[in-house]
Each structure stands twice: as structure tokens, then as C-alpha cells.
Amino acid sequence: MSQNERPVFPFTAIVGQEEMKLALILNVIDPKIGGVMVMGDRGTGKSTTVRALADILPEIEIVANDPFNSDPNDPEAMSDAVRDMIRQNKPFEITKTKITMVDLPLGATEDRVCGTIDIEKALTEGVKAFEPGLLAKANRGILYVDEVNLLDDHLVDVLLDSAASGWNTVEREGVSIRHPARFILVGSGNPEEGELRPQLLDRFGMHAQIGTIKEPELRVKIVEQRTSFDQNAQAFQLEFQNSQKELRERIIQARALLPKIQLSYELRVNISKMCSELNVDGLRGDIVTNRASKALAAFEGRQNVTPKDIYTVAALCLRHRLRKDPLESIDTGTKVQDAFTRVFGEV
Known part of the structure; x- marks a missing residue:
């Protein structure tokens, strides 16, 4: 971990919550499962576990300098610009990057989520100037919505439509732009704050329920680990470096198998x-x-x-x-x- 990065609690250090961890891992192995909805009491480590997943995500091949993380080998996961380059036999650079995890804030606007079209540029210069949103950044990655049950229903519909179709379409003033948006949708929430509508809940591939751990010994272990992490995050991460690497390797092998x-x-x-x-x-x-x-x-x-x-x-x-x-x-x-x-x- 570099000095500038925000420290992340190691995934393999998380005690209990096996159901949620398994659901997240299976979705990374096969993103077509359709995402995870994690519901549980407050303070049970839902957000910590999802954000910890980012550290064990494997690398994927992408087209360099492409805002949509286009897959150079899969036409369904590449932007129209990359597809045109392939059709015209134009060379492009391929690079590797870690699967990205994008946080969607509750107050996000539709433009921020879907992206927006620069109408002025389209009218004056005659070019489709697209400002990519969070869905573009999340293509081939994970889109995480904390407290998804508090998110505006209209935005939830947009997210679920993109997650199901794998594409995001932005239309404004007669200009239409489409780009791939194949992401693993992970939502978390507290049932006390309200449930998702049943038809929206059905669109999540998996539903993990987590509760407060009751065993005193396990609770003490969790408190001690959290204290160690808060006191010296880098030393704590080093302790779990090997187990994190082993899990990442298992996920890479599983994706290949x-x-x-x-x-x-x-x-x-x-x-x-x-x-x-x-x-x-x-x-x-x-x-x-x-x-x-x-x-x-x-x-x-x-x-x-x-x-x-x-x-x-x-x-x-x-x-x-x-x-x-x-x-x-x-x-x-x-x-x-x-x-x-x-x-x-x-x-």
C-alpha cells in the first residue's frame, strides 16, 4: 500500500459473515450471477466487507486510455470507438488494471450516474462530446451502493436496467450515446430503514442476510482486530498479506476454470x-x-x-x-x- 492510499481492512481478516463473503466472491468469479444485496443490522461490517473486497480483486485486460475499461477481446464489453478501431484494423494499446470498485453516493444525480452529453459542443462542432458518469467507470467492475434502500427509486431503476442489459444509453436533445455498463451491483442496507420493492429485490442475483455476532469470544476478537487496524493499518495489513494473496489466486484460478x-x-x-x-x-x-x-x-x-x-x-x-x-x-x-x-x- 502506498502512503497516499486510504488503508482498507483486509478481507481475510473479517471474522464471521461467511454468507456475505461467499456471495461477494462468487459474483467476482462469475459477474453474470447478477450482484448481491446485503441486508443486516447496523454496525455489522457490511460496508467494511464490501470495501475490503476491492483489495483482493484480480487484474483484467483493458484498452489503454478508454474511459469505459473496454475488453479488447469481448465485443459485448467494448465501446463503439474500440469496435470501430478493430473494424478498421487500427492498432491500440492493451494494458492491465485491477477490477475497479466504484462507490455511488446517495445524493448522486442522474447525470453523475449515467454521464451527460455536451450539447454546446455537439451543436457547434458537430461531435458527440460525452462526459462519462459512474456507470462508465464501473464497467467490468463493481458498483457499490451503501443504504441502497434509501436511494431514489428512479436511480435504482436506472442501475438495475443497466446491470440487466449491460448497456447504458444517454439521450438528450436528439443526441444518443450508448456504452457498455457490465458491472456487479452490490447494495447494502438496514431493514429498519425500509425494504426494497419486491420487483427490484428480484433483480439482485443474491441476497445475503447478516446479523450481529452473539458469541462473546468472537466479538472480543473483532474489537481487538479493529483496534489493531486503527492503531497501525500498514502493520495489520502485512499480517494478512499472504492470506489475501492466496485468496486472490484462488479467484483468478476459479475464473479460468x-x-x-x-x-x-x-x-x-x-x-x-x-x-x-x-x-x-x-x-x-x-x-x-x-x-x-x-x-x-x-x-x-x-x-x-x-x-x-x-x-x-x-x-x-x-x-x-x-x-x-x-x-x-x-x-x-x-x-x-x-x-x-x-x-x-x-x-
Whole structure:
């Protein structure tokens, strides 16, 4: 860590909250899972854990000097300018950068989030002058919204639309600009401050619930670690340097292994049976459970998904899709686990 960087609490030093950590790691391995909504009591380390993730993120290849972190190998994740350069066989420089994490402040305007078009330049010079916003910066990275349940509904709609389609379109005075916006959307919130609308909640791939740790010994350990970090952040980070590096390597290997992971037809049918039995609306639940179980198998270095993988991720992927009544509280996971046992049997 350089002297100018703000110190970040190491991800591997975080005690407990295994469900949230697993959900975040699986989304980094396969961003198409669709993001994570983390709900829990205040003071349980939600923001600390999400921001700690930034330190273990692997590097990705990008086109140099491109404001959208364009992927030089994937047409779906590159800007129109880069695509034109490829079409015209123009050379461009490729560089590596860490996956970025962008914080979205609650008071952000739509222009700040989506970007804005310089109309004056468009009219006087006849060029599309686009000022990129946070969605451009977050392309191929992570967009983190703390207290997402307090964010303006209109902005939440914009974020979820971009996250689902992978593109952000800005239109103003007849000028239209589109750019890739493929990011992992991570939201956190406190249920006391209000829930997200069920149709918006459904757009998050996973839903992690975290509570206050009750065991006195663990609480003491957390307090001691936080005190050590506050007193000397660099020394504390050095302690966890190796474990951070090991986790980063595991994530890199899992991302490489992911395309080779096999999920048998029988298990896919059972996942859909479980979703059907839980009366989950739509097919998002089936798709996310398939993806998350493959990502978990990749993280553990195996090429075949097992029923235990599905059991581990099922509650994370399905619990927030069960509600029919907006006033009903989110299931802790027992309904999902009971349905799993009826379909798959005991693990």
C-alpha cells in the first residue's frame, strides 16, 4: 500500500459473515450471477466487507486510455470507438488494471450516474462530446451502493436496467450515446430503514442476510482486530498479506476454470423442481442458482457441481424471490432448505 492510499481492512481478516463473503466472491468469479444485496443490522461490517473486497480483486485486460475499461477481446464489453478501431484494423494499446470498485453516493444525480452529453459542443462542432458518469467507470467492475434502500427509486431503476442489459444509453436533445455498463451491483442496507420493492429485490442475483455476532469470544476478537487496524493499518495489513494473496489466486484460478464446469442434466432438473415447489416467479431463480453453484465448484477447484454446492447457494439465490406479500419479511433460508431436502434428499 502506498502512503497516499486510504488503508482498507483486509478481507481475510473479517471474522464471521461467511454468507456475505461467499456471495461477494462468487459474483467476482462469475459477474453474470447478477450482484448481491446485503441486508443486516447496523454496525455489522457490511460496508467494511464490501470495501475490503476491492483489495483482493484480480487484474483484467483493458484498452489503454478508454474511459469505459473496454475488453479488447469481448465485443459485448467494448465501446463503439474500440469496435470501430478493430473494424478498421487500427492498432491500440492493451494494458492491465485491477477490477475497479466504484462507490455511488446517495445524493448522486442522474447525470453523475449515467454521464451527460455536451450539447454546446455537439451543436457547434458537430461531435458527440460525452462526459462519462459512474456507470462508465464501473464497467467490468463493481458498483457499490451503501443504504441502497434509501436511494431514489428512479436511480435504482436506472442501475438495475443497466446491470440487466449491460448497456447504458444517454439521450438528450436528439443526441444518443450508448456504452457498455457490465458491472456487479452490490447494495447494502438496514431493514429498519425500509425494504426494497419486491420487483427490484428480484433483480439482485443474491441476497445475503447478516446479523450481529452473539458469541462473546468472537466479538472480543473483532474489537481487538479493529483496534489493531486503527492503531497501525500498514502493520495489520502485512499480517494478512499472504492470506489475501492466496485468496486472490484462488479467484483468478476459479475464473479460468469456470467455462469447464459441468452441471449435470439431473441436477439442473432438480434445481428447477425446487424453484417450482417454492413457487418462485419467473426463471431468474433457476438461472442464478445454476450459475452460483458452478462458480462455487470453480472456487473449490472441482469440475463437477455436487448437490452440496447447490445446497450452499440455494438460500442466497432464492430467499428474496419467495415473497408474494410486500409486507412479509424475507425468509432466513429455512423454506429453501426444506424444499431442497424434499427434492434432492439429505446432503
